[in-house]
Amino acid sequence: MLLTIRHDIRYRYAAPVTYSIQQFRVTPASGAAQIVRHWHVEAPGKLDATRDAYGNALHTLVLTKPHNEIHVSVAGEVETEALSDGRLFDEAGPIPLEHFTCATPLTLPDAAIRELAHRVSALDTPASLVALTERIGERVRYRNEPASAAGTAAQALASGFGDARDLAHLMLACCRARGVPARCVSGYVDADGHDVAMHAWTDVWVEHGWVSVDAAQAGFAGERHCRLAVARDYEAAAPVRGSRVGGKEEALTVHVSIDAQPDQ
Template sequence: MRMSIRHVTSYRYDSPVQYSIQQLRLVPVSTPSQVVVDWDFSAPGKLDASIDAYGNTVRTLVLMRPTTEISFAVRGEVDTTPLRDGRLLEGPGRIPLEHFTCATRLTEPDDAIRALASRFDGLDTPARLLDLAAAIGERMAYQPGITEVGSTAAQALALGQGVCQDYAHLLIACCRTLGLPARYVSGYIDAGDVSQAASHAWADVWLGDSGWVSVDALHARFASEHYCRIAVGRDYDAAAPVRGMRVGGGGESMAVDVSVGGRCDQ
């Protein structure tokens, strides 16, 4: 499938920002399961390129002039490959699998998470992983505006509501409780017949002979050709599309406009 993606993020401030630095993980990389056809990145200043520890492409924007608005945009096309049972066409990767078994602040399990995970002791197949995603869906309802980017998996489960980030963190927390390596994925989804679209988050879980299995916990399905991967990490903090700091500016408002479309090759 060829996915066409456009993503514009704009910040406006009540007073001039004197200094700003933004780390942007908004550039996909070509992998065995996706090929970047073209990708353009526009920003109000020079972008320094680097690769982080997880292999994600990072663009760093530094502004040292007063401004009341910062806007950047990406657009491009990516060819994606259908996956069998969500199995990625790649090996363990550059980082030891044990790194992805360690809890983080956002994925630290509590008693409720341990109880949920215990129902899936011995999980070792992609089908069983989907069962876990479905069980998470039975405990949580999709509801924007209830949680924040800093909300933990335990908090989301206690609330019984959240967004794709929360579903991904909860799946990761359960898998790590079971001793399975799991990593957070940020990217885009071509919605198709589901209701939540565009910017998205899901998870990869290492299942031994099956390798990395990519699962969208929100929709309880395997992530396949309708998904474009942008960044991975142990949790949202390591794979966030935008992270930064500023000096000045006062109050801040943010607007995000994302559109994703896909077409199958004939």
Template sequence: MYLTIRHDTSYRYEATVHYSIQQLRLTPASGAAQVVRRWTIDAPGKLDATFDAYGNVLHTLVINKPHDEIRLNVSGEVDTIPLVDGQLRDAVGPIPLEHYTCATRLTDADAAVRELAESVETLATANGLIKLSEEIVQRVKYRPGVTEVTSTAAQALALGNGVCQDHAHLMLACCRARGIPARYVSGYIEPGDVPHGASHAWVDVWLNSTGWVSVDVTHAAFASEIYCRLATARDYEAAAPVRGRRIGGLEEKLKVSVTVSAQVPPQMPQQMPQ
């Protein structure tokens, strides 16, 4: 599948900002599930590029002159590769699997989360992961505006409402409660007629029999060629597309627009026999 992606973010401040620093995980990498054909980030300053501990492309933007607005415009084209039952056919990665069995502040399991984790007989199979996803979305209905980016998996479960980030954190909490490595994925989905797009979050779970299996908990389905991966980490805090700090500004108004369109990649013309 050939995905065309546009992601525009703007921050407007009530007062002058004297200094700001932004960390951007807004650049996908080519791998077993996708090939990046073109990708650009337009920012109001120099972007310093490196990789974070998880191997994600990380850009740092520092603005040390007075400003009252920041605009980030991202666009690109990605060829995605069909997956069989979400199997990434990818290596373990730069981080040991044991790291992904450790709970974080956002994925710590309380008694209710542990009960949810045990509600499915096995999580050692792909079908077991889908069954747990179905249980999660049954107990936590998709409802924007109830949780925040700082909300934990346990809080979302207690509220009974959340978004894709909360669904992903709950899956991570359940897997880790049972000693199964799992990591958070941020990225994009071509929404089509399906709600909850186009900026999205899902999970990769390590199964000893198949390796990393990519699961969209919100839709209780395996990730497929309509998904573009941006970053992976233990939870949202370490994989957030944009994180920053500033001096000044008072109140902030955030506006985000994401569009993803898909088409079948054009085939190369066949050569006529001589």
């Protein structure tokens, strides 16, 4: 599948911002699941490029002159592959697997999460991971609306609804409650013409390899997914994070469009 992606991020402020720093994880990497044909990030200043501890491409933008707006434009093409049983066939990565068995504040399991995690007899095959996503879907209704975000995995389970980040965090919490390494993935997903936004799913270490599953879709991630970053939770893999001095009220507008074409 060939995914042509455009992602526009625009911040507007009620008063001038005197200093701001923004970090962007919006550049995909080529791997077993995808090949980046070309990719470009345009910003109102110099972007310093590096890689974070997880190996994700990281761009940092620092603006020191007063400004009322920041507009960042991302565009490119990625060729994706269908994944058999969600298997990535990528290396484990630079971080020890034990790191991905540790809970974070967003994925801390409570008694309800532990009970849900054990509704599947074992998490040792790709099919068992899909079964867990189905159990999650029975308890938490997916809403593709940022305002629906519950916050933590425990809050999502208690409220019964959440966005893709919440479902990914709940999947992470269940896996880690069973001692199974799991990491959060941020990226894009083609929604067959429906409203498109940033997405989140999980990689789980099973049978000596990563298996990529999307709890929001109760199935494997595949050729309609474009991977951007991985980390222990979405906060550390988020496409955009930053801070500023001044500006008062902030208005953030994000638009993502994806054109998906089958391989020729």
